[in-house]
Amino acid sequence: MYVAATTDIMYLKGVGPTRAKMLAKELSIQTYGDMATHFPSSYLDRTSFQLIEDFSGDQMPSVQVKGRFVTFTVQGEGAKRRLVGLFSDGRSTMEVIWFRRIEGIRKAYLPNTEYIIFGKPTLFKASGRWSMVHPEVDTPGSVATAAGGLRGVYPLTERLRNAGITSRTIFTWVQGVLGALLPSMTETLPPEIISRCRLMGLREAMATVHNPSSAKVLEQARYRLKFEELFYLQLNIQLYGRRRKAATEGYRFPRIGRYFNRFYSEMLPFPLTGAQKRVIKEIHADTITGRQMNRLVQGDVGSGKTLVALFAMLIALDNGKQACLMAPTEILATQHYETLHDLVAPLGINIRLLTGSTRRKERDIIDTQLRDGSLHILVGTHALIEEGVVFRELGLAVIDEQHRFGVAQRARLWKKNFIPPHVLVMTATPIPRTLAMTVYGDLDVSVIDELPPGRKPVTTLLRYEEQRMDVYRSIGAQLREGRQIYIVYPAIKENDKSELHSVEEGYEEIREIFRDYKVAMVHGALKPAEKEWQMKQFAEHKAHILVATTVIEVGVNVPNASVMVIENAERFGLSQLHQLRGRVGRGAAKSYCILMSKMKLASETRKRLEVMTSTTDGFVVAEADLKMRGPGDMEGTLQSGLPVELKVASLTHDGDIVAAARTAAGEVLDADPDLTSGLLRTEMRRRFDRAFDWGRIS
Ligand code: ADP
Ligand code: MG
Numbered sequence: 001m002y003v004a005a006t007t008d009i010m011y012l013k014g015v016g017p018t019r020a021k022m023l024a025k026e027l028s029i030q031t032y033g034d035m036a037t038h039f040p041s042s043y044l045d046r047t048s049f050q051l052i053e054d055f056s057g058d059q060m061p062s063v064q065v066k067g068r069f070v071t072f073t074v075q076g077e078g079a080k081r082r083l084v085g086l087f088s089d090g091r092s093t094m095e096v097i098w099f100r101r102i103e104g105i106r107k108a109y110l111p112n113t114e115y116i117i118f119g120k121p122t123l124f125k126a127s128g129r130w131s132m133v134h135p136e137v138d139t140p141g142s143v144a145t146a147a148g149g150l151r152g153v154y155p156l157t158e159r160l161r162n163a164g165i166t167s168r169t170i171f172t173w174v175q176g177v178l179g180a181l182l183p184s185m186t187e188t189l190p191p192e193i194i195s196r197c198r199l200m201g202l203r204e205a206m207a208t209v210h211n212p213s214s215a216k217v218l219e220q221a222r223y224r225l226k227f228e229e230l231f232y233l234q235l236n237i238q239l240y241g242r243r244r245k246a247a248t249e250g251y252r253f254p255r256i257g258r259y260f261n262r263f264y265s266e267m268l269p270f271p272l273t274g275a276q277k278r279v280i281k282e283i284h285a286d287t288i289t290g291r292q293m294n295r296l297v298q299g300d301v302g303s304g305k306t307l308v309a310l311f312a313m314l315i316a317l318d319n320g321k322q323a324c325l326m327a328p329t330e331i332l333a334t335q336h337y338e339t340l341h342d343l344v345a346p347l348g349i350n351i352r353l354l355t356g357s358t359r360r361k362e363r364d365i366i367d368t369q370l371r372d373g374s375l376h377i378l379v380g381t382h383a384l385i386e387e388g389v390v391f392r393e394l395g396l397a398v399i400d401e402q403h404r405f406g407v408a409q410r411a412r413l414w415k416k417n418f419i420p421p422h423v424l425v426m427t428a429t430p431i432p433r434t435l436a437m438t439v440y441g442d443l444d445v446s447v448i449d450e451l452p453p454g455r456k457p458v459t460t461l462l463r464y465e466e467q468r469m470d471v472y473r474s475i476g477a478q479l480r481e482g483r484q485i486y487i488v489y490p491a492i493k494e495n496d497k498s499e500l501h502s503v504e505e506g507y508e509e510i511r512e513i514f515r516d517y518k519v520a521m522v523h524g525a526l527k528p529a530e531k532e533w534q535m536k537q538f539a540e541h542k543a544h545i546l547v548a549t550t551v552i553e554v555g556v557n558v559p560n561a562s563v564m565v566i567e568n569a570e571r572f573g574l575s576q577l578h579q580l581r582g583r584v585g586r587g588a589a590k591s592y593c594i595l596m597s598k599m600k601l602a603s604e605t606r607k608r609l610e611v612m613t614s615t616t617d618g619f620v621v622a623e624a625d626l627k628m629r630g631p632g633d634m635e636g637t638l639q640s641g642l643p644v645e646l647k648v649a650s651l652t653h654d655g656d657i658v659a660a661a662r663t664a665a666g667e668v669l670d671a672d673p674d675l676t677s678g679l680l681r682t683e684m685r686r687r688f689d690r691a692f693d694w695g696r697i698s
Contacts, residue, residue: 003180005033012176019165026157035177037647038170039209039225040152043218044118047149052092055121055130057602062120062153062167065089066140068113069096072106085109087117094121095131100164114140118151118167134161136168150212174210182207188683189228193664200224226649226657227664232687233642234658234665235680237438242669249419250292251395256284257318259347260311267346275450276304280311282446283424287315287396293422298430299448300618301582302455305426308448309398310340312424317349317376321395321421324378326385328401330355331535335557336400337379344377354380354389394421401427428582429575430618435626435651438658439642449619457616458585460593462569462609471594472513475545475563479517483562483589484538485545488580490571492523492549499598501567506547517544524551550576552583559587569595569612570605574625577612604628626652644687 001011009031010020023029029038042061050063067089076082083106085096096117098105109115119135154170187194187202194201200208205221212218272280279297286293299305313323325340327333337353344351352366352375369375373392378384425443436445463471475485487510489503507521520534520543531551537543539558546552546561550572564584569577577595585591595609611624649657668680675681 003032005031005036005181007032009035009173009177012173014169014176015173019163022160022163022165026160027155032177032181035174036181036206038154038174039648041155042153043150043212044153045149046151049089049116052089052094052121052130055094055123060121060123062118065094065117066114067117068115069109069111072109074102074106087115095129096135097131097133099134099162109137116140120156120161134164134166136166149214150218152210152212171210178207178210188679189231190668190677190679193231193668197227197660197664199227202228222648223657226654227661229646229649230654230658230661231665232683233644233646234438234662235668235675236684236688238662238665238669239675241443242673248292250290250422251287251316251319251321251419252290253284253287253315253319253321253395253422255318256315259317259344259349260314262347263311263314263344267343270452272307273304273448273450273452275299275448276308279308279446279448282444283308283312284315286444287422292420293424294443295423295446296425296427296436296443297446297448298427298436300430300451301428301579302586303428303448303451305400305428305448306336306339309400309424309426310343312422313377313396313398314344316395316422319395321393322370322373322376322378322391323396323398324380324384324391324394325398325400326380326382328381330357330381330532331539331556332400333379333381335539340377340379349376350374351377351379354378354383356381356383358383396422396424398424398426428579428618430578430622435655435658438651438662456585456590458564458581458591458593460581460595460613460616462595462597462606462613464597464599466599468596471565471596474592474594475565476514478563478592479514479544481589482560484541484543484558484560485563485565486552486561486580486583487545487547487565488552488567489547489549490568492525500571501596503547503549506567510545510547514545519543519545519547522546522548522551524549550580552580556583557586558583560589562587562589562591564591564593565596566594567596568598569609570597570601574608574611574621574628578618578621581612581616582618 003011008020009015009023009029010017012032012035015023020030023035027038029035044062044064046064048064049066052065055063065087067087070086070088070093072083072085074081075084081099081102083098083102085098086093087096116138117132117135118138119132121130121132123130152167152171154167154174156165156167156170182203185203185206189199189202193199199205200217200220200223202224205224208217208221209225212221279299283293283295286295297305297308299308309325313325316323325333325336327336333355334353337351341351350369352362352369354363354366358366358380366375366378367388367390370378370389370391378389378391383389431439478485487506489501489506491500491502492504494502494505503521503523507519511519518537520537522531522534526534534543535546535552535556538546539556541560561584564581566572566577566580572580577593581593584593593612595612597605597609601609608624608628611621611628615621651658668677669675672680675684
């Protein structure tokens with residue numbers, strides 16, 4: 001049979017339709033190509049072994065253990081019938097469990113014979129005993145003859161393991177796929193880049209990464225694959241950026257006029273910070289070039305981004321154009337509308353709110369006024385980018401909390417005019433500058449790196465389970481002073497297996513303890529309307545405590561809230577904790593963020609959380625997040641801004657490769673700005689399929 005990277009994986013020997021379905025569902029592997037790029041997540045030295053007594057932690061990685069089977073017993077009935085082998089490494093024992101091929105396995109493994117067992121151990125809480133389901137079992141002889149010194153450990157899921165699919169199974173399949181694909185696999189990087197950057201060829205890299213003969217060649221192979229991934233990402237991003245800068249005509253806003261000046265000199269409730277002034281100047285400079293502005297304003301929570309956006313909108317108005325501000329949720333949109341309305345209504349500016357729940361009558365007024373130009377500023381949700389919303393002349397679109405609006409959605413805004421509006425994206429996610437340029441390569445970046453004076457920093461405390469009652473007592477004291485409280489949980493529902501606190505349990509417990517107060521609850525499994533309603537209860541002070549999952553992370557402003565409690569804080573990434581903390585400290589009251597955690601923290605985890613108690617600077621937190629290994633939300637946040645998912649490279653750990661790939665992509669575009677190279681065009685099309693807008697390339 002002729003096979004290609006696009007051939008359905010079910011045709012591979014040993015796979016078939018049933019397993020193919022499972023592979024698609026569990027690992028998104030549908031084709032030969034997908035299998036070839038299912039890379040090991042780690043590697044084990046084939047000649048080193050672990051001791052059972054050294055196993056520890058919630059999430060054990062795969063291990064190799066050398067020892068003997070002591071006994072075999074068949075336990076359970078029906079579907080639960082299983083073969084349990086007691087395996088001893090000479091110092092302690094663990095259970096090895098098979099649900100399938102029970103009789104055959106029982107006969108195959110001899111007592112008093114040395115075996116090497118490879119798999120992922122799990123701890124049974126009830127018995128305190130380690131066990132391994134469907135591991136790979138080898139005799140030392142057969143391992144010794146296997147090629148090379150390192151064995152790849154392939155990502156698997158529980159379901160696949162239970163179906164008898166092991167890391168070895170995947171390895172065998174990958175080898176089968178490579179055998180079929182490698183001979184005709186062609187190089188995906190231009191030869192001059194391969195030689196200039198001294199990269200390993202594609203075929204060798206693919207073969208090596210799945211079956212490395214040494215750590216050194218593995219490193220070279222992984223470098224090559226990461227480089228390739230990042231190179232094309234950079235090419236995509238820079239191409240967008242250059243096209244936009246070179247070709248997209250934009251409005252000129254030369255006038256700083258009546259609205260801007262009157263607001264600045266008469267209405268501004270406080271002086272602007274230096275950083276706010278600088279960023280407003282950067283925005284104005286963009287709007288006089290005659291090209292479209294696409295600017296990202298990064299500023300920590302509370303740095304005053306709204307005011308910067310308002311000044312930008314006033315510039316548009318002074319030049320006879322309209323402006324809009326789009327927020328990710330109805331609550332946020334409403335809050336923005338109210339704030340802005342109070343500020344600008346005295347200037348005679350007509351501002352309105354458009355969301356999914358705007359009434360027909362108001363909607364008609366908006367439609368009419370948008371078209372005749374008498375509506376100056378429209379604030380709203382996604383509703384703003386719908387077809388039916390037609391401006392007379394939209395000069396500036398502001399998007400708040402960008403990470404829910406992708407490139408494609410921004411592009412829809414452009415289509416609202418003959419000349420595309422200037423676009424200002426605001427985010428509170430602190431991303432170190434170099435990385436921001438990588439992720440938002442098609443945007444220019446401004447940073448508001450200064451907080452307004454007189455802010456009382458939020459006091460952050462780390463508290464353990466045994467101090468829970470003290471924490472509740474402090475909450476009670478704050479409630480009696482009329483303050484409101486957030487409590488954030490890592491899970492929605494209770495789950496026997498994990499020890500995580502859940503918002504549903506929390507809701508019951510908190511209602512029980514604080515009987516005199518109203519408790520609202522928000523989590524991702526609620527219907528949007530219910531979520532909005534619950535949030536509103538809290539925002540309007542009809543509820544005193546809000547129990548929630550991280551859905552409240554973005555932008556909500558309830559100045560009266562003075563305490564943020566985060567349950568199982570060890571489970572959150574630092575940047576996420578920082579975002580959550582930013583929900584308090586917005587009013588006059590002294591505010592607190594309480595990180596709750598279980599008693600026994602690994603020292604690394606403790607150090608991570610201590611970053612939070614030691615600084616309130618978002619950029620310091622972000623830098624620490626990049627350096628320390630924790631729940632990888634920085635990587636996740638960064639990747640959510642990308643047009644493709646990265647398979648081997650990490651934006652947070654491969655900074656040097658990111659830089660090298662960026663330079664190389666820049667040089668390629670300098671030499672070939674229209675991307676005429678057939679190889680590059682083919683690869684770009686293959687990789688960015690939908691995400692890549694070919695219409696914008698000449
Ligand atoms: P964010 O950057 O998180 O969106 P906001 O724009 O909501 O921050 O501003 C947070 C608070 O700080 C608001 O109450 C706002 O009025 C206030 N603020 C903004 N700029 C200044 C300033 N220069 N001086 C004092 N307070 C300011
Ligand atoms: Mg804001």
